[in-house]
Amino acid sequence: AQKVTQAQTEISVVEKEDVTLDCVYETRDTTYYLFWYKQPPSGELVFLIRRNSFDEQNEISGRYSWNFQKSTSSFNFTITASQVVDSAVYFCALSGPNRDDKIIFGKGTRLHILP
Amino acid sequence: EAEVAQSPRYKITEKSQAVAFWCDPISGHATLYWYRQILGQGPELLVQFQDESVVDDSQLPKDRFSAERLKGVDSTLKIQPAELGDSAMYLCASSSSVGLAGTNEQFFGPGTRLTVL
Numbered sequence: 701a702q703k704v705t706q707a708q709t710e711i712s713v714v715e716k717e718d719v720t721l722d723c724v725y726e727t728r729d730t731t732y733y734l735f736w737y738k739q740p741p742s743g744e745l746v747f748l749i750r751r752n753s754f755d756e757q758n759e760i761s762g763r764y765s766w767n768f769q770k771s772t773s774s775f776n777f778t779i780t781a782s783q784v785v786d787s788a789v790y791f792c793a794l795s796g797p798n799r800d801d802k803i804i805f806g807k808g809t810r811l812h813i814l815p
Numbered sequence: 816e817a818e819v820a821q822s823p824r825y826k827i828t829e830k831s832q833a834v835a836f837w838c839d840p841i842s843g844h845a846t847l848y849w850y851r852q853i854l855g856q857g858p859e860l861l862v863q864f865q866d867e868s869v870v871d872d873s874q875l876p877k878d879r880f881s882a883e884r885l886k887g888v889d890s891t892l893k894i895q896p897a898e899l900g901d902s903a904m905y906l907c908a909s910s911s912s913v914g915l916a917g918t919n920e921q922f923f924g925p926g927t928r929l930t931v932l
Contacts, residue, residue, distance in 0.1 A: 704857075737923075743904060745858070745923035791857050800846050800910070802871060803921060805857030 702727045704794050704806035712812040713782055721777045721809045723792030729753075731797035734768065734775045739789040739808070748790075751775065779811075787813045817841040819924035821907050827930045833895035836927045840889070840909030846870075848921060849882055849892050852904040861905075864890060897931045904928050 703726040713719045725734065736748040749759065751768050759766045763780045779786055789808045795801045820839040828834050840847050845866050850858035861880065863871040866887040875882065879898070884890040894901055905928075908921040 742925065743928065744925045745906065745908075747920060747922070750920060793857070800863070800865065800870065802848070802860045802863060805859070807855070807857050 702729075702732075702794050702796070702804045704792050704804055706792055706806035706809050708809045709807070710810040710812070712814060714814050715784055716781050718778060718780050719782055719811065721779075721790050721792075721811065723775045723777065723806060725773050725775065725792070725794045727794060727796075729796050733795045733797075735791075735793040735795070735803065736766065736775075736777050737791045737793060737805075739791065741788070745791070748777075782813045784813045784815055787811055817922075819907055819909055819922050821905075821924035821927055823927055824925060825928050825930075827932065828897050829932050830899055831896040833893065834897050834929060835894075836892045836905050836907075836929075838890045838892070838907030838924060840907070841911075841922055844909035844911050844922075845887070846910045847884060847890050848908040848910075849890070850906040850908065852906055852926070854903070858904075858906055861892070894929075897929075899931050902929055902931045 705724045708722055732753045734751045738746040738748055749766055756768050756770055765778045767776045789810045791808045792806045793803045795803045819841055822837050826834055847864045849861045851861050852858040861875045862882045864884045867884050880894055882892045904926045906926045907924045910921045
């Protein structure tokens, strides 16, 4: 069975601080995909990143970076120099190897960036 | 930029009434998904269409929920009768079936927030 655990329900940091959102996953597939989505107060889910299970290279995109560690089944997300606009709920998600496999979402981490 | 459209954005209804939500996926996207997101939870898949065919509806409460995508383009999700526990955000997403295998990037609409009184 597939499962995604985001142990941090809610995090508050002061603007400009760095913050890391944790994600631990479970799957029996040898090939799988991991995702992060952002859900701002407006409600829509915004795609941030997709990572293939065979690619363990860390990725950096501006102030965002992702640390994928297969050995610990973790896919953590770090925001550097946080900004108020980063305030949102962030979801980690997992899908199987096939193009149309459904996505299993974690419960999300609500991030508050305080001015 | 192409977007997934959903309407209405908000719906308030009374228990036992019927409600319907509409979704128009990105043009050319063959796969359409309906998710339900209960407050404080992540989205959960209700039903998945490939063109006009249902691929997965294992989590759809079929006694009261129905979904259709008659022409393989837009889709309607219906609840009849609505119950208090149906209050949630209903999200529609679409993805393309062409391109690299396993890319599976789903594009989400703004959602319909349902409140059942």
